[in-house]
Amino acid sequence: xxxxxxxxxxxxxxxxxxxxxxxxxxxxxxxxxxxxxxxxxxxx
Numbered sequence: 272x273x274x275x276x277x278x279x280x281x282x283x284x285x286x287x288x289x290x291x292x293x294x295x296x297x298x299x300x301x302x303x304x305x306x307x308x309x310x311x312x313x314x315x
Contacts, residue, residue, distance in 0.1 A: 277283045 277286050
């Protein structure tokens, strides 16, 4: 938890978009190596 909280509606919207983008980036970072590894095993 943090003591810094967005107060205005625009700031809250920006924080929500940033959180979604962060989750998306982590998902891509995990999915890319997993997909490459699965592709390599499928070719055998």
